[in-house]
Amino acid sequence: MKLITTTDELAAFCKPLAEAEFVAVDTEFMRERTYWPKLCLAQVAGPEDAAAIDTLADGIDLAPLDELMANPKVLKVFHAARQDLEIFYLRMTKVPQPLFDTQVAAMVCGHGEAASYESLATKLAKAKIDKSSRFTDWSRRPLSERQITYALSDVTHLRVVYEKLRLQLEKSGRLPWITEEMAVLNDPATYRADPEQAWRRLKPRGSSPRLLAILKESAAWRERTAQRIDIPRQRLLRDEQLLEIASHAPKSIEELAMTRGLGRGFAEGWQGRELMEAIERARSLPESELPARDKPTEQLRAQGAVVDLLRTLLRLKAEQAGVAGRLVAGADELDRLAAGKRDLPVLKGWRREVFGADAVDLIEGRLALALAGDQARLIPVTATGG
Numbered sequence: 001m002k003l004i005t006t007t008d009e010l011a012a013f014c015k016p017l018a019e020a021e022f023v024a025v026d027t028e029f030m031r032e033r034t035y036w037p038k039l040c041l042a043q044v045a046g047p048e049d050a051a052a053i054d055t056l057a058d059g060i061d062l063a064p065l066d067e068l069m070a071n072p073k074v075l076k077v078f079h080a081a082r083q084d085l086e087i088f089y090l091r092m093t094k095v096p097q098p099l100f101d102t103q104v105a106a107m108v109c110g111h112g113e114a115a116s117y118e119s120l121a122t123k124l125a126k127a128k129i130d131k132s133s134r135f136t137d138w139s140r141r142p143l144s145e146r147q148i149t150y151a152l153s154d155v156t157h158l159r160v161v162y163e164k165l166r167l168q169l170e171k172s173g174r175l176p177w178i179t180e181e182m183a184v185l186n187d188p189a190t191y192r193a194d195p196e197q198a199w200r201r202l203k204p205r206g207s208s209p210r211l212l213a214i215l216k217e218s219a220a221w222r223e224r225t226a227q228r229i230d231i232p233r234q235r236l237l238r239d240e241q242l243l244e245i246a247s248h249a250p251k252s253i254e255e256l257a258m259t260r261g262l263g264r265g266f267a268e269g270w271q272g273r274e275l276m277e278a279i280e281r282a283r284s285l286p287e288s289e290l291p292a293r294d295k296p297t298e299q300l301r302a303q304g305a306v307v308d309l310l311r312t313l314l315r316l317k318a319e320q321a322g323v324a325g326r327l328v329a330g331a332d333e334l335d336r337l338a339a340g341k342r343d344l345p346v347l348k349g350w351r352r353e354v355f356g357a358d359a360v361d362l363i364e365g366r367l368a369l370a371l372a373g374d375q376a377r378l379i380p381v382t383a384t385g386g
Contacts, residue, residue, distance in 0.1 A: 005054045015064075105178055127157045199218075
């Protein structure tokens, strides 16, 4: 069990890892009471050594860890990397690269739609994970031996999981598929919270441009304020309260205080004053600058029978290829394919090879699905002349 609590220890640990082929990485963080995730512990394992890094230790400088994460020669291995990468992006203003996500790799290798770390550790590393410390308070000190042991197990077994999955990918020639799937995780935009776009995830009852302007300004104020004072956005102002405010467009503190569940303390305090200023900005916008609701999703004319056939084909082809069907195509993409759309990810790259080309042939009558016992199979359709 290795717990690092000083900068010198961290530098000494990270130095040899700069020459490693890969490192396995995981984090423990808290964000129930904050807007920003609070990094409490970082776990790193190289091919031989592993350590838990106490990121809250007095006086510790995490620069050596940041340098390792930014080292382009060292592959960073995560499982279900999205939240871990957000933490490092917020620290470093860059995404650690290059990346390998074992959850994505597991889907490519046929280990299910969203394989958990525990299931992969059991299957590939023959390890049993003690989950009793998973939901402990990682910000409390001192950390217990059980907590540290649990945290380290998240990276020590990950090394084996990575090596086994990588070998499977190399044998199947599917390693390039992982590179394609890393695009979203590698994109800094994935981790940026833009206050000006916060309103788009809300669903107002009306669609008048002025209502949308008030909603946009109010949602942006909430996002910026929650970021500034570091509290969850819902604790500052709930979604339903934002929607009510946009709908009723209060013109005074008194009217604002009538919002359900808001109370006079909020309305008469600095929050109410700033929120009213945001509402007034929206009210004074010229017509030409008012926002518009996103265009409704295109109404597709996809026959249900065609979609059902595509779902069956997807299951068949995914099973044959040993890959998770969800990774190949989602329900929306099947609908679009059935409706005649062709500029789709499923018709490009490895997805076309696994499923897309046969899907088009099925839709256009060059392939048929038939039952052989309780199994579906594909039959080429031979064109007959008149």
